Amino acid sequence: MRKRCGKTSEPAINMASPPKPVDARTLAKLQRNISVAEFFEKNKHLLGFDSPTRGIVTTVKEAIDNALDACEEAGILPDIYLGIFRADNDLFKVVVEDNGPGIVPENVPFVFGKLLYGSRFHQIRQSRGQQGIGISAAVLYAQLTSGRPTLVISRCGSDHPAYLFRVMIKTEINEPDILESRETSWDRLHGTRIEIEFKSSLTAKKRLIDYLRYTSVVNPHARLKVEIDGESILFDRASEEPIIPPEAILPHPHGIEIGELKRIISTHDEPLASFLVSNFSRVGEKTAFEFLDIAGIEKTRAADSLTPKELSGLHSAMQKVKVPPPPAARCLSPIGEALIRQGLEKEFQFDFCSARTRPASVYHGHPFIVEAAIGYGGRLESDGNARIMRFANRVPLMYQQGACAITGSIGDVNWRSYGISQSGLPTGPVLILIHIASTNVPFTSESKDAIASIPEIQREITLALQELGRDLKTFLSRRDKTRVIEERALAICAIIPEIAAKVAETIEEPVPDVSPIEGRIMRKLVAKKKTENGMVSITIRNYTSHAVDLTLYIISSDDIHKTEPKPFFIEDIGNDHSGVWQISLKGGEEWKCSYPGSGHGMIDVRGIDEKKKVVVDLDHS
């Protein structure tokens, strides 16, 4: 808040700089209050509405963020519909409908028709939206470009009626302008639907779809049904577990700024020590006494009696004392390694995917958790830079990739040592996902496109990526090894027959059968039948590295009753005898049997994958 108030003075000065010097009184006539709505009207880029192309992405993003947040708070599995229709040449209608808890009718005008109205701004916990600017900024943008009001339908449950509103914003005073409000009938039991019309274009359609896909990846519990200009896409859910909504926590003494401390303290008249204990995270009596000792303030003084000087002394004392980090587990909701993988796999079908959720950490008293994932191969393109997916509190960051600390941290990792080529960013069929969950994500600007460079966060990103890099390296080297073995085996299997042919030609003999050798090289099971001097011998050799249980079948007119070892089962069919043997062979073991005869008939082996066996009948070659 304070920052933005500071900025409001800029246009004031601009307006008050006429070419000639003027006195203070003349200036005073020009000086007046500026509403936030007016301010943002002039500074649309600060909220991500710099161009019509981008406006549509931002609007969709704000509406869907709100829908997901609402469902999450109510413990509902989100079912969201998004429709984008071309109403006129460059006039578009965006419809977003969710199955969230709905908004009570009294609040609807404020949520959509007043900037900086929200439930989450004063809470310390992880959420997508925070300041209550996003969706009302979209309403503002709509009325600026199309002049049309925004339509909202909301219903809070089956025992409540649905209400319909048409809302605009009175920019000069930042208050809602309700053009229509009435009860209506709606088939949803609970939820909210908004329809916003503004001038835009669909040149950013691909980015819009990317945004939806990315959203679906980090919100695997959500189902997104999308209809864009006649094209339908469904991003289905990969998980049936609703997210446990993070709880709000008290501010941490290290994270608080002096202005905020002043605001909280002014509403409390209890003794300072108990005020500190009950209004801050991780502050017990001992810690509170320590603050006050350093600041040199009596423990029993009433909280609201501090002078500005004492207040600043207390604030700096609070920063000096060591306080345990805030309870991240309660206020943050990381996606989790398994769900990140599921979400990614669903969209990309990788050859390799690994995810990490780092332990919670703290910067400036704000708890945060870094999550990262690396995907390799699958449907990723093999050329060019790695695909980078950045998220903050489950919201995809779609713009200003180059200005983001996440991108910087990715480029700083030495990817070559993990077997990935690199030119600044890693290159090749690689996807890198980074999610930062925090009670206060440090964006570089209010348009929330890029994360600021905070050493604590960058360090966590680097650690997560290094861990994943090691996983990837293991995968790559194992894959390469397997590939080398296979290529070598194939090469040998191509050369051996040539040797056999040349050798046979030289010594003028028929070309010998090389399939048993191939079986050995390719690590297969080889069964051979050979007849010599009136004895038929069957040899089965297991060249695989694991044990196999086999069934050997011999069908022959030879008298296989005399076979050693004896068959498990034998049956006579006309002149032929059909024998069955059950054989267990460990890796590398051999089994033999023989019987007198002419070598008539056939043999077969079952119980092993066709690709893993070679049956050779030397009497019929």
Next chain:
Amino acid sequence: MTIHKKAVKDEALRRLLKIPRHWFDQISAGELPSITMPTRTKKNLAYDEESQVWKYGDRERFREAASEKSALHILKMAYVIWFLKHQIRDNRSSTLRELYYISEGWKRAKFAAQNDSNLLIEDLEILTDVERENFNLRPEEDGASIFGPLKLQEDTRRGPKAIHCQDDVGEAGYQIPTNVDSLDFLEHDARMVIAIETGGMYARLIENGFDEKYQAILVHLKGQPARSTRRVLNRLASEFKLPVTVFTDGDPWSYRIFASVAYGSIKSAHISEILVTPSARFIGVQPSDIRDYDLPSDHLTEQDIAALKAELSDPRFEGDYWKNQIELQLELNLKSEQQAFAARGLDFVTNEYLPARLSEMSII
């Protein structure tokens, strides 16, 4: 064709075809084709007391077609054997270089470089104990030449020819054929054999009549001597019991020429017995000659110094003589060519230096 020749040819074929027969049996039994042969490295050279030559030791290398490289090696060998079989049977012959070019048409089995095919032929010599000449393979380089009081008979295409190596030859001498087995040494009037590294010095000795005056058979080595040249030296030494001396430049590379004559080489250690002349001795140029005769000289290069130091640890250069000479050369930091003696006049080498060295060595 003589009966003897036919027997040699049949034996060569028989031994050669044992190899593919072995592979055929292996493949038929479901085994990978393989070969076993001595490792051909410096480490596997052992001195054979009886024959006084260096041969391959006991280390063996087992090669099985279980890797792409080994399988290709065996495939190439199968092709070469197939080719040699036809060549021997049809009484044709080819050079090592021609064999390399013939392999161009063998697709996967073709050789990448001539050195590969040369090495493979040597492998076959080792495996069969048959010399490549009996596979009708010859090196393309000319044999070196002989000049001196020696009468021999060569089995030529036009029948046997008796040749006297002074009377029946020109100024360049008699050219040694690639297959020394076709020679019969009939008679001689020599007291010694001198093998000479450079053509210039060989011509100088002939021009100065050294062969007549000292009854010497002069053999031109032409640098690192070909097998046929070494075989001639071996046979002259063993058949006529003549003392053999080697006269080279005074640098480490020339000492290696001497070593290959007197002790053998790593590449051909399998046929050391017929190639090496253990009785051969080194005349010069010795490092001490550079000093004593104040010969025109060059400084040693880094490679020369490294080669000299390697020779100090080479088992073939063991003994005080070489140790002293090499250490002296390193100290002098100088090397000289044979023809540096010309600085003292064209007759100096034949009138002064060689007679002095030969009497020092008790040959005259």
